[in-house]
Amino acid sequence: MSQEKKEEKKVSRRSYLKYAGAGVVVVAVAGVGGYYATLPAPAPPTPSSTTVPVTTAPVTTAPVTTASMTPTYTLKAFDPRFQSWLEGTATELEDLFSQATIDWTQAKGQTVKLICMTDHMIDPLLDLVPIFQAHTGITVIPDRYAETELRDKTYMDLMTGTGLYDVVYTGDEMVNAFAKPHVIEDISPMLKDTSVTDTKFTDPSDVMNLDPCRYLAEYGGDNDIYMWPISAHSTILNWHKAKLAENGLSGPPETFDQLMDYASKCKRSDKGYYGFCMRGKRGQGTNMYLWPAFLWGFGGRFFDEKYVPQLDKPEAIQATKFYADILINYGPPGTADYDFSEDLTETAQGKVAMSIDDPVLSAWLFDPTRSTTVGEWWFGTHPGGPAGWFPAEASWDFAISTKSKAKTASWLLLQFWASVPSLSYTHMTTYHAANRKSCLDNPGYKQEFAKYNNLADVYAKSIAKASPTYRPKIPEWKAVGDTMGAYLSSAIAGEISAEAANKGMQTDVYAIMEKAGYYK
Amino acid sequence: MKFEVSLVLPCIILLLGMTIFPFFFCVYISLTNWTPPSPAGFVGVLNYVAALSDPVFYGNILRTLTFTGVGVATETVLGIGLATLLNRQFRGRAIVRSIFILPLAITPVVVGELWRILFHYDFGWINYFLRTVGVPPVVWLGSAQHALASCILVDIWQWTPFMTLVALAGLQSVPAEPIEAARIDGASDFAIFFRVTLPLMQNVVFVGLMFRVVDSLKAFDIIFALTGGGPGNSSQTLNLATYLQAFFYFRFYDSATYAIVLYLIVLIFTMIFVRAMRRMGIE
Numbered sequence: 001m002s003q004e005k006k007e008e009k010k011v012s013r014r015s016y017l018k019y020a021g022a023g024v025v026v027v028a029v030a031g032v033g034g035y036y037a038t039l040p041a042p043a044p045p046t047p048s049s050t051t052v053p054v055t056t057a058p059v060t061t062a063p064v065t066t067a068s069m070t071p072t073y074t075l076k077a078f079d080p081r082f083q084s085w086l087e088g089t090a091t092e093l094e095d096l097f098s099q100a101t102i103d104w105t106q107a108k109g110q111t112v113k114l115i116c117m118t119d120h121m122i123d124p125l126l127d128l129v130p131i132f133q134a135h136t137g138i139t140v141i142p143d144r145y146a147e148t149e150l151r152d153k154t155y156m157d158l159m160t161g162t163g164l165y166d167v168v169y170t171g172d173e174m175v176n177a178f179a180k181p182h183v184i185e186d187i188s189p190m191l192k193d194t195s196v197t198d199t200k201f202t203d204p205s206d207v208m209n210l211d212p213c214r215y216l217a218e219y220g221g222d223n224d225i226y227m228w229p230i231s232a233h234s235t236i237l238n239w240h241k242a243k244l245a246e247n248g249l250s251g252p253p254e255t256f257d258q259l260m261d262y263a264s265k266c267k268r269s270d271k272g273y274y275g276f277c278m279r280g281k282r283g284q285g286t287n288m289y290l291w292p293a294f295l296w297g298f299g300g301r302f303f304d305e306k307y308v309p310q311l312d313k314p315e316a317i318q319a320t321k322f323y324a325d326i327l328i329n330y331g332p333p334g335t336a337d338y339d340f341s342e343d344l345t346e347t348a349q350g351k352v353a354m355s356i357d358d359p360v361l362s363a364w365l366f367d368p369t370r371s372t373t374v375g376e377w378w379f380g381t382h383p384g385g386p387a388g389w390f391p392a393e394a395s396w397d398f399a400i401s402t403k404s405k406a407k408t409a410s411w412l413l414l415q416f417w418a419s420v421p422s423l424s425y426t427h428m429t430t431y432h433a434a435n436r437k438s439c440l441d442n443p444g445y446k447q448e449f450a451k452y453n454n455l456a457d458v459y460a461k462s463i464a465k466a467s468p469t470y471r472p473k474i475p476e477w478k479a480v481g482d483t484m485g486a487y488l489s490s491a492i493a494g495e496i497s498a499e500a501a502n503k504g505m506q507t508d509v510y511a512i513m514e515k516a517g518y519y520k
Numbered sequence: 521m522k523f524e525v526s527l528v529l530p531c532i533i534l535l536l537g538m539t540i541f542p543f544f545f546c547v548y549i550s551l552t553n554w555t556p557p558s559p560a561g562f563v564g565v566l567n568y569v570a571a572l573s574d575p576v577f578y579g580n581i582l583r584t585l586t587f588t589g590v591g592v593a594t595e596t597v598l599g600i601g602l603a604t605l606l607n608r609q610f611r612g613r614a615i616v617r618s619i620f621i622l623p624l625a626i627t628p629v630v631v632g633e634l635w636r637i638l639f640h641y642d643f644g645w646i647n648y649f650l651r652t653v654g655v656p657p658v659v660w661l662g663s664a665q666h667a668l669a670s671c672i673l674v675d676i677w678q679w680t681p682f683m684t685l686v687a688l689a690g691l692q693s694v695p696a697e698p699i700e701a702a703r704i705d706g707a708s709d710f711a712i713f714f715r716v717t718l719p720l721m722q723n724v725v726f727v728g729l730m731f732r733v734v735d736s737l738k739a740f741d742i743i744f745a746l747t748g749g750g751p752g753n754s755s756q757t758l759n760l761a762t763y764l765q766a767f768f769y770f771r772f773y774d775s776a777t778y779a780i781v782l783y784l785i786v787l788i789f790t791m792i793f794v795r796a797m798r799r800m801g802i803e
Contacts (some may be wrong), residue, residue, distance in 0.1 A: 012524060019729070126714065158554050159770065206537070281750055282749075334659040334663060337661040337667070337750060345640075345643065349643075397595040431596070478769065479769035486749075489750045489752045490754070491752075492753065493750075493752055494664070495751070495752050512769075
């Protein structure tokens with residue numbers, strides 16, 4: 001390019017300033033405009049406190065009709081197979097709304113932003129949102145993540161006080177971790193407040209697993225409820241009747257010794273299946289979901305009264321040894337990396353004779369889109385050790401952030417989702433076992449679960465037996481559980497012995513607890 | 521002068537906000553015991569002492585260096601080889617080049633999930649093909665011996681195309697005359713490649729190598745998706761450990777400490793590369 005043209009191409013200072021200034025103005029205007037455009041609609045004036053002083057006698061109110069709001073909505077099931085169920089559920093919910101004991105429009109115009117999982121249980125809940133929005137005028141905005149990312153984001157949002165979400169979806173093992181620093185709302189006062197709690201929708205006595213959602217006094221809490229469960233989970237033994245019969249066995253094993261014996265007899269490389277399978281992948285929600293059953297079963301415990309870990313005791317070592325041995329000797333290769341999905345794959349494809357996992361897995365064995373062995377599985381309670389049997393305890397729950405500016409709206413949403421029709425629809429369509437007693441008596445639910453052999457019966461027994469302190473409900477559980485899970489995974493991979501694994505657990509967990517100030 | 525300063529001011533502000541401030545804040549956190557929502561307490565270099573006395577920490581560093589060393593070396597050799605092939609004229613060369621570059625276009629997390637399925641012991645394609653040719657199936661991800669190797673394999677699969685592109689650029693910048701002269705002098709293809717072509721393209725390849733080394737030291741997504749650092753800690757690298765400390769254990773101070781150590785490792789490698797580049801005459 002010639003020198004003259006280069007001179008012409010140079011931008012003069014005036015031109016630069018003109019264009020730069022124009023650019024800044026445009027960006028500023030766009031930014032301000034965008035900010036106001038995305039602002040939620042102003043909320044109606046709310047009382048200074050969402051709680052009302054508890055009265056000594058319950059105040060009865062006349063049913064509130066929602067005639068001022070004409071509920072119109074379009075329903076579309078996440079799976080077309082369930083469209084008729086969804087419509088039936090809508091009818092049941094309309095019936096409940098017609099008998100409402102509170103004003104469901106009291107938070108009209110508010111928005112509830114929630115973080116939840118991409119897992120299947122959220123799909124039917126979101127199916128029902130149009131009904132809720134039509135009756136309440138509340139907008140629901142879900143943000144969905146896979147489990148690991150959900151846990152991380154929830155933890156970050158609550159602990160840093162960001163306040164991005166009004167409602168979070170979390171496991172009950174986190175109740176103390178969140179309740180202690182007061183980052184989630186105490187639901188108990190709301191339960192007693194008859195202006196915000198509809199007794200037609202919400203009945204605490206009907207929920208089977210409310211205790212694990214309390215911030216227990218033994219952990220320094222007030223025993224109040226801080227989370228609302230929509231599912232109850234435990235651990236169940238899945239056993240393949242035909243495969244066990246093929247090896248001269250009948251009925252499920254009931255003790256650890258029997259389990260090991262059955263697994264050894266059922267490992268049949270000539271037939272193309274293994275004896276037993278369960279989670280081996282490291283993590284407080286993966287292998288640490290199952291391992292405590294063996295710890296308690298052998299008579300061990302996590303901590304003593306002063307929170308000093310007891311993981312190097314013979315019972316704890318025995319639990320690790322049993323867990324590793326049964327998987328190394330009789331499980332599929334690579335179980336050290338097995339999560340729920342690998343367990344499901346092996347079980348549903350009939351590659352194992354027995355497995356232990358969540359009842360969700362058990363129910364999915366009857367889903368023809370997931371299982372090639374539909375109807376072939378039966379179920380037993382978790383085998384026990386010398387100290388008894390200890391099925392896992394867990395639940396997925398909703399909690400309200402203390403930073404939420406829509407707490408009443410959030411509580412209304414939780415009540416709606418935890419109602420009998422909503423939960424029945426949710427659990428029927430996702431092959432879950434429900435956590436409300438009334439659901440178990442729901443005719444549609446009963447009819448559906450009768451197809452799953454003896455699952456409903458075994459599930460009810462397991463939930464009744466499950467203890468809220470199955471895993472320590474300390475705020476440090478995430479760190480403790482993940483640390484222990486890494487050692488257990490190493491033992492399952494054959495990298496270290498059970499003794500070395502438990503010694504490592506003891507040292508590292510002690511360091512975590514010491515850093516957290518338990519030994520001052 | 522003011523005009524020149526105003527031109528670079530947006531860049532300076534961005535640098536300060538997105539790089540300088542976060543870096544110094546990270547250093548600050550590494551000197552405290554901050555665990556939200558509790559306030560931070562100053563502890564000095566205690567976190568560094570604790571990290572340096574932790575055998576798992578050294579294991580993380582060793583695995584990081586192994587991952588980088590084996591992975592990048594293999595990618596470089598394979599990349600140069602593939603570039604040599606792709607530099608030739610043949611029908612459909614453009615299509616073949618596009619296909620070779622596809623792995624680079626896939627998000628690393630998706631790559632990790634994809635390979636997780638491929639590596640499955642019973643149902644994965646890798647073991648299926650191994651069985652077909654009479655090789656015993658391998659426990660890829662569930663074995664402490666093979667987990668890190670599996671991660672390296674996937675990293676090679678994804679990033680060899682990058683080195684291929686870099687080497688291809690290098691090859692195309694090599695003048696034809698020295699090669700012709702060597703051929704006339706009777707040099708074999710092997711000798712031409714190693715004595716003429718490779719030295720002429722080494723500058724370009726070296727820059728690509730530097731980028732890959734720095735990137736590989738910070739590898740996270742593939743390992744996280746494939747093994748999550750397991751079984752045990754057998755595939756846990758320093759960057760993954762940094763993430764776990766912050767978002768699994770919520771120990772921001774340990775995470776910051778690991779991040780600073782990783783930064784120093786990357787800085788050392790970068791300085792080595794820059795020195796080497798100066799010696800090679802690369803500006």
